[in-house]
Amino acid sequence: MVGDGGTSEGDFHEALNFAAVWQAPVVFLVQNNGFAISVPLAKQTAAPSLAHKAVGYGMPGRLVDGNDAAAVHEVLSDAVRHARAGGGPTLVEAITYRVDAHTNADDATRYRGDAEVETWREHDPIQLLERELTERGLLDEAGKQAARDAAEAMAADLRAHMNQDPALDPMDLFAHVYAEPTPQLREQQDQLRAELEAESESEGTHR
Known part of the structure; x- marks a missing residue:
């Protein structure tokens, strides 16, 4: 996994070239949220999409709506099957958006407007998945609450472990x-x- 900003690093290009030459069973997933901290994608690359870069390395490139959980699952599953079958690497670009600031020291209002952020809030992947599953009759309020409770329990357990000093050997x-x-x-x-x-x-x- 790599962010859109990471695709401007030399390590990214070296990894793709190496994987393609050796036909390594790798799936490269680029999470394109539009900004490398505060640098928009347009100032990082002139390519029509980051997925287009796959052509230059000799591997398949896939572009997917990163906020559509089902679509991401389908595209990545195909890429994994391709790799496991000996087909070599695949570059997948998932288009999403960073709604919050990059860090608490980042003033996101300097490089984007509130209207842009609010538009993307309406495309929240969890809300979209909830709506789809509810409309299909696969999810009810009890199921939503159970998922929220499970997520909070997992987060609480993670926080508890992060606050523990590990016994290092x-x-x-x-x-x-x-x-x-x-x-x-x-x-x-x-x-x-x-x-x-x-x-x-x-x-x-x-x-």
């Missing part, structure tokens, strides 16, 4: 670096272990 520095640790890595691991053990013994002596 310094030796984890050496885990999952290489499938087969190098001699240098083993040496560094042994050195750190010895230093930690010496520090522990020193603390025990002074207690």
Whole structure:
């Protein structure tokens, strides 16, 4: 995943080129919300769309309404199937909008008007999905409330975990670096272990 601003970075172009050359099973999803912090898309690229950039790398490009959950699911599912079948990478651009400011230090009124924001509020993806499911008889008020309660419970659990200080093991520095640790890595691991053990013994002596 990358934002529209991130597509102006060299890493983005290198990743697409590498993936296309090696036919890597990757789906690149660009969340185009119209602004890279405060820089509008028109000042980032002259391409008709970011999805058009896929042509230059030799991969399929798909453009989708990022506020249409069903459409996004369908396009991404097709891209994943394509990758898993050995078809190589796909670039998907999802058009959406950042309703709020980029950060609490960002004065969004300097580069966009209230009318523009209010227009996009009417295209809120959750409201659109609720309306569609309700009209189809697949969602009622009880279902909406259950979804809200589940979302709040998940958010509360996330906040609780973020406020906890994790118990970190310094030796984890050496885990999952290489499938087969190098001699240098083993040496560094042994050195750190010895230093930690010496520090522990020193603390025990002074207690």
